[in-house]
Amino acid sequence: MFLVLLTALLASTRPVPEPAAADWRTPFEKGNGNTTVTYRECIDYYQRLDAKYAEITMRPAGATDSGQPLHEVVVSGNGLNDPAATRAAGRRVVFIQNGIHPGEPEGIDASLMLARDLVQKPALKKLLDHLTVVIIPIYNVDGALNRNSTTRANQNGPESYGFRGNARNLDLNRDYVKQDSRNAQSFAELFARWRPDVFVDTHTSNGADYQYTMTLIATQKDKLHPALSAYMTGRLLPSLYQGMEKRHWPLTPYVDFEGRTPDARGLQGFLETPRYSSGYAALFNTIGFITETHMLKAYQPRVKATYDFLYLLLQQLAQSSDELARARAEADRQTAAQQTFPLNWQRDTTRAETLQFRGYEGRTKPSEVSGLLRLYYDQKVPYTKPIKYYNTFRAGVQVQAPRAYVLPQAWTEVAERLKRGGVQLRRLSRDTTLTAEAYYLGDFATSPRPYEGHYLHSRLQVRAEQQKIRFFRGDYVVSLDQPQRRFAIETLEPQATDSFFAWGFFDSVLQQKEHFSDYVFEDVAADLLRRDPKLRQQLEERKKTDPSFAQSASAQLEFVYRHSPYYEASHLRYPVVRWQGGALETMAD
Template identity: 65%
Template sequence: MFTLLLASLMTLAPTLPGTTPAWRTPFENDPAGNTTATYAECVAYYQKLAAAYPAHLHLAEAGPTDAGQPLHEVVLSADGDGDPASTRRKNRRILFIQNGIHPGEPEGIDASMMLARDLMQQKSLAKLLAGVTVVIVPVYNIDGMLNRNSTTRVNQNGPAQYGFRGNARHLDLNRDYIKQESRNAQSFAALFQKWQPDVFVETHTSNGADYQYTMTLIATQHSKLAPALGSYLQGQLLPALYKSMEQKKWPMTPYVDFEGQTPESGLRAFLETPRYSTGYAALFNTIGFMPETHMLKAYAPRVHSTYDFLLTMLETVGHQAPALAAARAKAATDMAAQTTFPLTWALDEAHAETVQFRGYEGKMKPSEVSGQPRLYYDRAAPFTRPVQYFNTFKATTSASRPTAYIIPKAWTEVADRLRRNGATLEPLTREVTAPVEVYYFEDFKTTPKPFEGHYVHSQVRLQTRTETATFQPGDLVVYLNEAAPVRYLMETLEPQATDSFFAWGFFDSVLQQKEHFSDYVFEDLAADLLRRDPALRERLEKLKKDNAAFAANGPAQLEWVYLNSAYHEAGHNRYPVARWLGTGRL
């Protein structure tokens, strides 16, 4: 009941104390607290801040988006230093906040406008910038923010109008961090690599069950982080965030995801693979967070809880700056020596912790639509009780680290993405013949319907062969040395990884044969092959003996002989990216 009372009070008083009318945001100017800024209002507000506080706030365009409008970068610092290299030399931590990836979830847009202003105008907050530089993307999905409506967030309690989840190409940008098809994602990658932040926050609103909390939290899955970072996250950063938010009267819970009918069945940690923002950030030893306010709470408390979360994050990063820096440095050192990398994960249901969950009783009543029993949450029956929280994942697929990957120059889309994300690709200057490891696809599963414009592959089964291959001048070599983004390279170029470039269909053309045979012609060739190759004949006979259906299928046997002959094209089902395990340089 405390949360409901707080929500009602904050709906009546959305303006922060001490804010003059001239600096109130569109959200604060609405007495009901049910308005979010338009894109034009948001940009104009930051322009006004930049003009008023040029010594501490820098606003710049940071690349194009699919909407045709530029992505913006806001940098807040103690001395106006907007240069990442200089910022690092000053031993300042970098906090990167991104808003509006789903513009129908706009709390972060409004909260960040208010926070940026207060960091400029309130001395007690300005001092927080002494050790932390804040980078804000005011709106990431500008395309969706311009598509303003009042209906698409059917489950959500305000604001009165808001943007749309998809961008101008109908892409969900929080599935685009690896494939980077949108210009938004391409501009973001350049900005992220420029700053290489210590902590990344992307603001959201949740869907799902009803409960007492206004704010829930997805943190980078600690099992997937480098051990030093995972230990720091679990042991220091998260406890401080939860404690501070509780003190600010915003008790938090882990993101409410579960498999049963109601949350009491047990909360399950969200596995944010690299297609998501926090999963992408983790590839570069950046700790990521998605604060998720609850959709059914009024808009004003959702904005204010987001404001307080961002403020809490800034305070905590500043207080824990030495520990955070040490954990990231240790993670980088350990990764430089790491030889095996996990690529796929599964929830470890043998390990669970207990959290005190503040929920509402889930009950059943007849549906007015169907007459069948339907679930509802009874807000007159709040509870606090222990709930299991499954928050450990285990690796299910791993791969060893090669010395280098060799990428034929024809695969320009892959090369462009690698360069954009910090990889150095060196073109061969001469023809090179070398022993390499090559993958052949034996099996995989593909989604029956397109997902974000792709038929995504999973459960990839590979055959690894060592071959002597010849590479041409202009083919690209990426060395996995200490300076390389090693984990990013492993999780995009190893085809069995969850969000590899193969998984997203970048190499689908090798899965289709380009040449085949006419049965009546190849019959005689196949017979001659079997006469001249007794070992091949023996393998065929064994297959027929072991598999009655195969023994009765003449075309299948002919196909088998073809696939095991020199007539079968070498590139079919052959992954084009080779793994070089040698020493030195090619």
């Protein structure tokens, strides 16, 4: 009886074996070529792979605004699914993110097939000797659950798909730095843990009509660290373009242009600032790619092109893994010593390369809606012609890196975002007064309408001033002696394009908290001018050079007030200060 019970117990703990002829086709492969998996089908398929293959691990990786978890799938030789173990083994990490816009689902279906093939096909399995692949099955879980067949009005299939906005109606490809969504918060922590060498974000494009099934955004070469840029432009991109051409998926840079059609004025390089996925990745010396399959091509070839690109990318990275490792190490080494950092970039319209573009002739005809002329692309008139490609960018505002920033603990939402990005924060162990460089915020522009939940600031002017400022026990010290150096600078320097100031996290300092009653301050101002001849002289000079000021009693009173001890020193003073040296380390935990 004991042996019977023991045998039954052992049998109950063994995994149920797969049938001899297990069907590993994905839902896309089982369909008619114009269907994409649902969220549940996607997760179930990865769970099945996880249960079957030691090389595949799927686990929750944080929350999303939908209430469902974000998942990470790790595909790795010998089952190494830990970032530290992966780095110790000398493997390069490739991070593939799908479904940020779930109405653009090619990468979701392609990655399911790729993960399976990496463990089932010997030629692909060899790639895992050099690489670990991390996959986010569906990033915008919220949008994937909001399934429909109509919101992608310009797109040729699939039959049904998810929605672009997440549960808070945020476009997650504008949320990387500001991290309003739980999705972005979870992503930032996951990305910081893995700190991948190469990042891929899969999409479908809108815009012009042309012959290509796929276009490609690579990290803007001038923004990427030079060591990585040289590897990307000299080795990786040529291999990808050649490989895709051989597979009959010719590539071109993302079709972004001014004018009526792409051939009118040429293509413009896409400047992906840190609000975007690849721009965020570049802050950490990670090469980024955004695949953009063309909306008007049938769904099946779009999935196939995405699969082939991902496979080719893994193949090329495995072949050049040592070269990539050297480029990444050199980029990290130089970034640690770098002193001058650009905060924004401008396209150089005087420099362009020429590329052969495969398009369709753009023509006009009367609109059946308005009766007026409308644009259409005549697919009966394809062309291949040389066009200009403007992809050189120059640094605009630049800044010298301080030794550290000091962030008052009141700004917890900023501290949290820094931590999620992997920045190590220390706390002051006692109250202290620091002599540091403070910015006063001058002129800037603010968007008249909200953009992704914020009124964005831009074109900021600042004035720097050395001041003695009181800080308190628990305030944050953000040392720049760490790998996240560039991320900290581009978020905490207020003039940076996607700084936390630009996104409105410090807006309360823009409002003055104290003022004066004019009839009371008139006497105070008169006394100030009697006791301060220099201030009197400044007032008189301003009246001589500014007639409107000379005719305004309120403006003159305001001038005296702002140059008096009564004016609050914190008004328009940016809360984060730049610290250059001293004994601060001894006061920080």
